[in-house]
Ligand SMILES: O=C(O)CCC(=O)C(=O)O
């Protein structure tokens with residue numbers, strides 16, 4: 001199986017033929033944990049404005065960016081500088097820096113203590129507006145994807161609507177600087193599984209993203225222009241008892257011709273509400289003890305050295 005052969009599946013199918021969407025996405029996710037998604041409905045202008053302001057942010061002087069590191073915040077908001085996050089169990093840190101944006105909650109919201117307020121870079125005009133627009137668009141696309149996943153699992157289409165309402169979802173703006181050759185074995189993003197429910201990833205058109213197939217081989221994930229990549233995270237694997245696998249993936253360093261080119265990508269990690277109890281459904285190959293989404297997240301952030 002070559003992942004380059006994965007045909008993009010239009011997200012539009014969710015609205016026109018939910019059964020067909022459930023079959024197509026369900027099949028892709030059950031086989032590889034990944035799908036390439038076309039016709040996702042996110043306006044190109046929204047994507048371009050968010051990417052433009054993200055590039056402006058990362059281009060700021062290091063001393064300015066350093067002001068936006070939240071000490072003791074587990075990397076959940078603001079900047080996580082180059083050389084901090086390491087994949088679970090990895091000796092070397094990833095070759096990336098990133099900025100996290102969370103859900104905006106009204107003052108006094110019951111999740112305020114576990115979902116901290118966003119911070120915004122004063123130096124980049126329109127950053128807040130552009131990123132919140134992308135956050136909202138990805139959240140909406142993710143909810144549509146979850147309708148297809150619910151039907152694939154034999155659940156009612158709106159099964160996930162409640163559990164992800166006010167979810168602790170995070171928009172990650174990622175910057176992988178050019179690779180100089182002095183990285184001594186480190187890679188852009190070491191092999192890992194995502195912690196959350198599903199991930200929607202923009203920017204995978206620039207090569208590097210690979211998934212680990214069950215036979216133990218790495219496969220490139222080719223995302224044509226205008227598509228996004230969607231994958232299953234550990235929380236959904238846990239909920240489905242492994243019926244939907246959270247597949248290991250990584251971002252390898254560029255070929256010598258592309259070494260001078262930075263890579264920007266934007267995963268949206270869609271999460272459950274912090275108090276959602278993840279209890280394994282019957283019918284899958286595995287069973288896990290119940291745990292709330294927030295407890296599970298904290299356990300995992302400690303493993304990746306963010307907490
Ligand atoms: O940059 C990418 O293409 C993927 C990033 C990723 O897997 C992650 O941040 O979890």
Ligand SMILES: [Fe+2]
Nearest residue numbers: 192193194249
């Ligand atoms: Fe990932």
